[in-house]
Amino acid sequence: MFFTLAPAPLPDLPELLSLYASVGWTSYTRDPEALARALRQSGFVWTARDGASVLIGLVRGVTDDVSILYVQDLLVRPEWQRRGVGRALMEAVLERYAHVMQTVLLTDNRPDQLAFYRSLGFHNTRDLVNIPTNAFYRTTQAKLS
Known part of the structure; x- marks a missing residue:
């Protein structure tokens, strides 16, 4: 297993579409130009590539x-x-932004997803009893894929 991580020059659109399609994120692949614009306007994008330079993973987000x-x-x-690709991507971002006061993300309710983020030190707001934290969410799409 060999892969490399890097803050990325943005992957080209066919690479992005292939990666997002591989995990079934059709809300992104339905509008390729919107996907490209979202990545261009992100605060950070890190990619993982295999030994042959194929795009195998990506993390992106926004920050102040x-x-x-x-x-x-x-x-x-x-x-x-x-x-280890997803973990390596997240650890690289968390290390780079270790000084930032709050790190937030949303994920689905699959046990493997919840366990993955817990293993990285994230806390589900559903589990916080001594810290009065609420998460609010609003989308303009009826259903996200």
Whole structure:
């Protein structure tokens, strides 16, 4: 298993579409130009590539580099999942932004996803009893894929 991580020059659009399609994120692939614009306007994008330079993973988000770090997307091609790629991407971002006061992300309710983020030190707001934290969410799409 060999892959490299780097703050990225943005991958080209066919690479992005292939990566997002590989994990079934069709809300992104339906509008390729919006996907490209979202990545261009992100505060950070880190990529993982295999030894042959194929895009195998990506993490992106926004930050003010002081008080908030929001991780928007973390995705890894299915054939590379559970091989340390997602963890390496997240750890690189968390190390780079370790001084930021809050790191936030949203994820689905799959047990493997919840366990993954817990293993990185994240706390689910549902579990916080001594810290009065609430998470609010609003989308303009009826259903996100």
